[in-house]
Amino acid sequence: MEGPTSVRRRLSRSHIHRRLMAIRRVNLSRQVGLQGLEDEHRLLASEDRNRGLSIISVGIDKCDGGCFDAEHVPQNVLRFDGSVYCSEKRRNVNLMLSPTRDEHATVFTHVMVAAPEVGYTSPIQDGLVFLPTPNTLTSASDAYRDMTKEQFDELWARKQRNNEPWDPSEPVCFFSLTSEESQPVVVPFKVAVPASRVLVHLLRPQSECGENIDIAYLGFKGYRGSTTFSTFTLL
Structure with a gap:
């Protein structure tokens, strides 16, 4: 005793x-530059909180990019702690993610992306975000494997001009990072709809000679719980 x-x-x-x-x-x-995961809420500005936005916790369901080595695994993108995911593929890496909580409704509104700090040869440059339905899970990114920011802007300008409805196979966001942009870049989605999954398509690295894609952080803002959207809303 x-x-x-x-x-x-x-x-x-x-x-x-x-x-x-x-x-x-x-x-x-x-x-x-961030006090651990417990302070991840600092990624929310005061106006975000006033609008009821939250950080949406997600997990990775699938990644087809492979791993450069055992240390730089896909799960590293979920933590803004200096760890990095290094793909094996050079381009067109798909990450399928879903909320980790059993929410009544989850509405994704923004993506947050950070490239690694100095020391990595192939930091992420461009990517797309999709909110696929079960019928478009496997084909959502196929038609946009070489998309540029100009093509994305033209797609949505045309849709707004012609009052065309959003198709779940179309990207809702294009993000682009510049050299050594290690703090998260926050990009709003073109539409806000309830979604059980989000597909992130990493298009290309910043260097034309890059042999893979290096990404430090991937996160999302949105509404969860009691907030519901019956139809898509232009943001």
Whole structure:
């Protein structure tokens, strides 16, 4: 049976361990510019909170890009902590994601993307986001494998001009990153609809000589819980 002295010793060691872990987390946050996952809400601006937006927690259902090595796995994109996903494929990498919580309705409204800091040869440049239905899961990105920002803008300008409805096989967002843009770039979607999955299509790296795609973070803003959208809404 443990006496009071041994219990105090054990508690003291536990306290020291927690303090050391806290110091380690602070040191890591200074390196990556964000105080760990617990402070991920800092990616939300005050106006986002006023609008009821939240960070949508997601998990990866499928990734067809392979891994450059065992350290740089797809799951790294879900954490803004300095870790990086390095694909094996050079272009056209698909990541299928879905909310990790059982929400009544999840409405994705923005994507947040960050390239790695210096030291990686093929940081992400361009990508597309789709909100596919079960019927368009496998074909959503096929027709847009070489899409540019100009082509995306023209697609949506034409749809608005002609009052055309949104097709779930069409991309709702095009994101583009510049060199060494290690802080998340936030890009709004063209439409907001309830979605059980989101498909991110990584088009190309920044370097024409890049042999793969390197991406540091992939996150989403949106509405969850009681908020519902019966039809698509232009943002």
